[in-house]
Amino acid sequence: GSSAIVCAALSCLLDFYQVRHLIKVEVRPNHILDAERELGIVAGLQDRVAQVYGGLVYMDFNKKHMDEFGHGDYIRMDVDLLPPLYLIYAENPSDSGKVHSTVRQRWLIGDEFIISSMEEVAKIALEGRTALIEKDHTKLASLMNRNFDLRRQMFGDDALGAVNIEMVEVVRRVGAASKFTGSGGAVVVFCPQVR
CATH class of the missing domain: 3.30.70.890 (GHMP kinase, C-terminal domain)
Incomplete structure (x- = not known):
């Protein structure tokens, strides 16, 4: 879908310009969602988090955490x-x-x-x-x-x-x-x- 395309584009740009270390992994889903909203796409963060992190991820979108840190609490889990x-x-x-x-x-x-x-x-x-x-x-x-x-x-x-x-x-x-x-x-x- 559209989020996968935007995620792949962001990933390529981060690597091409060698700036992956400058944008925290936790906020990348937000940037992808922002880009989609600019295009008029209505969506949430879940797909973007899964695409950015890959594998198995527990996602907590607690409002207090979101307000304080600007992103959800994402915990990688063992796919096994x-x-x-x-x-x-x-x-x-x-x-x-x-x-x-x-x-x-x-x-x-x-x-x-x-x-x-x-x-x-x-x-x-x-x-x-x-x-x-x-x-x-x-x-x-x-x-x-x-x-x-x-x-x-x-x-x-x-x-x-x-x-x-x-x-x-x-x-x-x-x-x-x-x-x-x-x-x-x-x-x-x-x-x-x-x-």
Whole structure:
């Protein structure tokens, strides 16, 4: 997507001008997001953090930390903590700007449901980190499903799209867990019974 293009361009420029050491890794996702906003792209920091850091990253967007430091608290994690995961993707992925637009507006006007749901998403991320560290795969599967359920409630079926919802429902029908990898077009799948 667009964030990957901007991230790659920034990375190339940092290397070409030999200034990578001058821009802290923690703020690079912010710069990428700022560039996208200049282009009229509606998005959040998550994809940009994943692209800048690579691998497995726990992301905490606590407001106090963001206000004090100008970026989230990003913690690299050992990818060996991950159980086997699978990816299912749609042939024609959705436009993430369409998915983000109404929820962002509702967040900005202080919609209590959106704010409390996003707080729960943050709790799920923290619990997910703990589940990975403790290798509690049953808990991880439950958290993945809960994450999708919250997104569905916040964004609604029309914004998420029938193809995206169907990918998740097919996976659930066979007893596996799944959640979106981002704003649609692909889901990450965990089959707890697979060894």
